[in-house]
Amino acid sequence: MERVRTAVYLSVCLSLLTSPSQGQRSADSRLPPDQPGVGLATNQLAAALQGFLDEADSSVALSVEKKASVIPRCDVGERCAMxxxxxxxxxxxxxRGTAxxxxxxxCY
Structure with a gap:
């Protein structure tokens, strides 16, 4: 859960940092797309963030599957206790309707 929270904070910070800087640049000061620069760094950060979020999603799914409080249902006549x-x-x-x-x- 802590990793997911960290990933959300990181993505919010990155979006806040990139939004105002794009609005302040003029059309003359932007780098052409063929030159390496800010766009490459942003793409690398986005790829790293996506990898981190994929890893966090897989660990969250495993923790939900391991939940021990979920008890399966059994039909009438099946063994329900030991x-x-x-x-x-x-x-x-x-x-429902049986005990x-x-x-x-x-179960009867």
Missing amino acids: KHGPRIGRLCDCL CNTFFLR
Whole structure:
């Protein structure tokens, strides 16, 4: 999450820095497109920022997939819990209108 926040701050700063400078330049002071200059640096920064955002998106997707609080659904008659000594561990959530029977450990 911290990487995404940093990427957003970086992109906002870059957009703020490039917007006023483009408005202040006159048509005579601009560099022709065939000469290397400011355009090349901006393209490199944009490519670096895009790579950083792609990496941040992939790490965010992995953290969402690893979320342990999401319990899958199970059908009627399927095993919904498991007994561990005196405790009962849940394997899945029963569908609406059914409940997990604590004796048989199945959805009924």
